[in-house]
Amino acid sequence: MGTSVESSAVRSRSGVRFKAEWRLPSDPAFLPVVRGAMERLCAVFGWDESEARSITLAIDEALTNVIRHAYHKRPDGVIEFICEEKEGVLEFLVSDTGDAPDLAKICARARESHAAGGMGTHIIRDVMDTSDYRRAGMANHLIMTKRLKRSAESS
């Protein structure tokens, strides 16, 4: 099983919105591949280094949570990752067909807690403008959005 990427265009200055679709094994060896792509993509969309690192970290935490909690570190699960430019935002959709997340446990860790686990969902919530977990049939979906820099600056 490998990865596939379909990039339709770069930046809306061309009038064509960006969309990339990834199909990844639930193998943590692929995490650096996504991180490398995300950091570069964030730079294209005008986020500075610090912002790009934070967005990349949030995406990485979302994928890591799927590997750990949906697929229990089995490397043979499938993760669909779609990154799409929409009206004023970049939307990130992470989908899997593993175990459903326990919604009661998402962000259940107190923010200032010194516990060793449960930090990833807080990072996602802090970095992204929206994050929404959905279950549809046998699939779990996490939809995250981040307002585009130009939109944020012009409003």
Added chain:
Amino acid sequence: MKTSFRDQGNVRIVAVEGDVDLNSSGELRRVLFAALGGVNRLVINLGGIRYLDSSGIATLIEVLKECQKTKTEFALFAMSPAVHEVFRLTHVIKIFRVYENEEQAVGGGA
């Protein structure tokens, strides 16, 4: 990820390099727990870390708690802006002793 360590008196200095993520944080945990014995102070050089995620932070919290149990002092140094950002986002920076450089971390103090 790569790790190396050396002793300076009763202080063990562990250098961590590369990416610390789900793929490598288990190995980091094993290395740091193995490095705990026989010294009064364990200090971690974070300067070579290119990427750190929350599983790496969780590992450092586990090591800190083990150090507290065994009365071993635990400190971090050479935190890059990228690594510092992850500590900030996870709200745990205050529980660690963090120093600018190795000399300060080995020497300890406030």
